Amino acid sequence: MLAFTNADEKTSPTIIGAGCKLTGDIKTDHSVQIHGHIVGDIVAETVVIGRGGTVQGKIIADNLFLHGTLDGPATVEIANVFSHAQMTGVLSYRTLNITANTGLECKLAKRKDKKHE
Secondary structure, eight states, X not given: OOOOOOTTOSOOOEXXXXXXXXXXXXXXXXXXXXXXXXXXXXXXXXXXXXTTOEEESOEEEEEEEESSEEESOEEEEEEEEOTTOEEEEEEXXXXXXXXXXXXXXXXXXXXOSSTTO
16 A cells, blocks of 8 residues: 655655656655666655666765666765665765675765765
8 A cells, every 4th residue: 555645744755666767857855766767867865776676867865775776876975785786887975885785887986075065
């Protein structure tokens, strides 16, 4: 069962479901969950790319949970990379958590700058 929000709620997530393909950018102050395919850039507080999800574009977020595929750069505060994740590009992070991952073909860059600069 899905939970729906109303106009008074200010923290509803953006969800791209499995089988859905979106071309365009997403910008939100809240979370984005991708289980389908996105071609475009994402700016959000939290980005979750599910196991079947794919993003072709740039991500800027406080938190990244990568279970699926990211083809592009990501600038994040905390990156959580899980066992089936795939990534190409540059992953710029402050904190990096990797769980038994073998699919990273990206450059890792520990950030020392101010938030999202």
